[in-house]
Amino acid sequence: MSDATAKKEERRKFQAIKGTRDILPPETELWNRVEQTAREVFAAYGFGEIRIPDFELARLFEHSIGDETDVITKELYSWIDSPRANQALRRVRAKAIANAYRAIHDDQAVREELFKQAEAGALDTLARANRISLRPEATASVCRAYIEHRMQSLPQPVKLYYMGPMFRREQPQKGRYRQFYQIGAEVLGGTDAPGIDAEVIEMLMTFFDKCGLQGATLYINSIGHNADNCRRGYVAKLKAALGRVKDKLGPDSQRRIDSNPLRVLDSKLESEQAVIATLPHIADHLCDECKAHYAEVKRQLQVRGVLYQENWRLVRGLDYYMRTTFEITAPGLGSQNAVCGGGRYDGLVELLGGPPTKGIGFAIGEDRLILSLQESGKGQVPQGRDIYIAWMGEKAHATAIRAAKDLRKAGFSVELPPLEQKLGKALGQADKLGAKYALILGDNEVSEGLWTLKTLSTGEQTKFTASDLLEFLRQQKNVSS
Numbered sequence: 001m002s003d004a005t006a007k008k009e010e011r012r013k014f015q016a017i018k019g020t021r022d023i024l025p026p027e028t029e030l031w032n033r034v035e036q037t038a039r040e041v042f043a044a045y046g047f048g049e050i051r052i053p054d055f056e057l058a059r060l061f062e063h064s065i066g067d068e069t070d071v072i073t074k075e076l077y078s079w080i081d082s083p084r085a086n087q088a089l090r091r092v093r094a095k096a097i098a099n100a101y102r103a104i105h106d107d108q109a110v111r112e113e114l115f116k117q118a119e120a121g122a123l124d125t126l127a128r129a130n131r132i133s134l135r136p137e138a139t140a141s142v143c144r145a146y147i148e149h150r151m152q153s154l155p156q157p158v159k160l161y162y163m164g165p166m167f168r169r170e171q172p173q174k175g176r177y178r179q180f181y182q183i184g185a186e187v188l189g190g191t192d193a194p195g196i197d198a199e200v201i202e203m204l205m206t207f208f209d210k211c212g213l214q215g216a217t218l219y220i221n222s223i224g225h226n227a228d229n230c231r232r233g234y235v236a237k238l239k240a241a242l243g244r245v246k247d248k249l250g251p252d253s254q255r256r257i258d259s260n261p262l263r264v265l266d267s268k269l270e271s272e273q274a275v276i277a278t279l280p281h282i283a284d285h286l287c288d289e290c291k292a293h294y295a296e297v298k299r300q301l302q303v304r305g306v307l308y309q310e311n312w313r314l315v316r317g318l319d320y321y322m323r324t325t326f327e328i329t330a331p332g333l334g335s336q337n338a339v340c341g342g343g344r345y346d347g348l349v350e351l352l353g354g355p356p357t358k359g360i361g362f363a364i365g366e367d368r369l370i371l372s373l374q375e376s377g378k379g380q381v382p383q384g385r386d387i388y389i390a391w392m393g394e395k396a397h398a399t400a401i402r403a404a405k406d407l408r409k410a411g412f413s414v415e416l417p418p419l420e421q422k423l424g425k426a427l428g429q430a431d432k433l434g435a436k437y438a439l440i441l442g443d444n445e446v447s448e449g450l451w452t453l454k455t456l457s458t459g460e461q462t463k464f465t466a467s468d469l470l471e472f473l474r475q476q477k478n479v480s481s
């Protein structure tokens with residue numbers, strides 16, 4: 001390897017790890033705009049922001065998301081949060097390996113004794129250590145916080161929104177990352193009146209609309225509640241129907257017939273679609289209350305002017321989910337086209353040790369929302385400086401420094417070059433940075449007290465006193481905003 005290649009390799013040694021990425025300017029402007037839009041829209045609906053930790057006890061997620069989901073079994077980033085326990089774990093491993101070698105020579109009794117000694121204290125320490133996970137979603141944490149801070153004693157419902165990174169060890173691809181970002185909201189406590197479901201969905205669609213997202217499609221469904229005369233009855237029928245077509249399904253779906261038959265409806269496998277189309281629909285098996293709830297949600301969506309499509313295959317695999325479920329897809333994302341998932345989860349707070357509490361919420365995939373905006377050409381955010389100060393001469397420099405400070409204080413974005421440049425070069429720089437104006441300050445301008453402002457798009461130049469200049473720029477800004 002040549003020296004140069006070796007150096008290049010060296011430089012390349014550190015890269016963002018698989019499934020994570022840096023988001024850079026100017027793209028971060030778009031992220032900020034989306035987040036600001038969420039803050040404004042959610043505030044208009046009475047939501048307050050909650051900030052929750054990025055990591056929690058693994059048990060919280062295992063308990064709420066369920067031990068059988070991919071998110072828990074394969075995708076959770078977890079570790080043992082105790083240096084002593086980690087040391088103990090290393091000791092057990094080292095002894096086990098040593099024993100494995102000894103096994104070639106020694107008799108069983110010695111081996112077992114050695115292993116026991118290694119384990120005794122270590123396992124005890126391990127058992128007492130906390131396992132911690134990076135959050136793969138936020139609903140469990142929000143519910144934990146609701147319980148921990150006794151929010152049930154506040155006026156109900158409590159309406160909270162959050163935004164931030166989530167972590168899942170998935171196979172990275174377009175729209176799927178290991179660190180990704182969600183913007184979500186939860187309504188906890190009070191009633192489960194259909195008006196809440198409809199309002200949450202209205203808010204969501206208003207947000208997407210304000211972001212400029214085009215072609216978003218809202219899919220809704222009701223999955224009833226977990227009772228014999230409702231979802232449980234349906235699941236039994238579904239299971240029976242699946243049993244009859246078992247040999248036409250792939251191995252994953254075959255397994256799910258027993259473990260989680262509802263999830264078979266999620267299948268994206270082309271070969272299974274025709275079979276799935278023949279399965280019974282949950283809408284035909286809802287109890288009267290759930291049926292009425294669903295009908296009222298749909299009626300209120302119409303009243304609110306929210307367009308929707310029903311999708312009987314939209315389900316959730318866990319018992320505490322109930323009634324309204326929804327998903328929103330957007331164009332330009334390939335197969336990862338869901339930008340939001342949500343639904344009602346009236347049993348979750350209780351499952352986590354809190355009082356019986358109604359709940360509904362959603363999580364928007366911010367990465368995918370941004371991708372879709374970019375693909376449709378809605379991702380441009382105005383950028384570039386307002387003013388580039390082209391200064392020449394020492395006196396002019398001092399004036400330029402003060403002018404920059406004043407203009408920035410007044411809210412303009414100003415570029416002040418640290419070194420003197422010839423006028424031509426300065427104007428070239430101003431152009432490259434996308435500045436609207438160049439403020440030309442030479443020693444002459446400074447002694448005259450008249451500054452030259454050049455509008456870079458037209459080349460037009462006007463002379464101003466310092467205070468007139470500020471006034472003029474303020475007016476221009478108001479016109480354009």
Ligand code: ATP
Pocket residue numbers: 137168170175176177178179180181182336338339340341342363364365366367368
């Ligand atoms: P998918 O079926 O696309 O994996 P999901 O059912 O796992 O989605 P949820 O847990 O409901 O997704 O999360 C809500 C939203 O978060 C999704 O609709 C999606 O936009 C986004 N999302 C989920 N996982 C990822 C990921 N790994 N990378 C980027 N966005 C994600």
Ligand code: MG
Pocket residue numbers: none
């Ligand atoms: Mg997923």
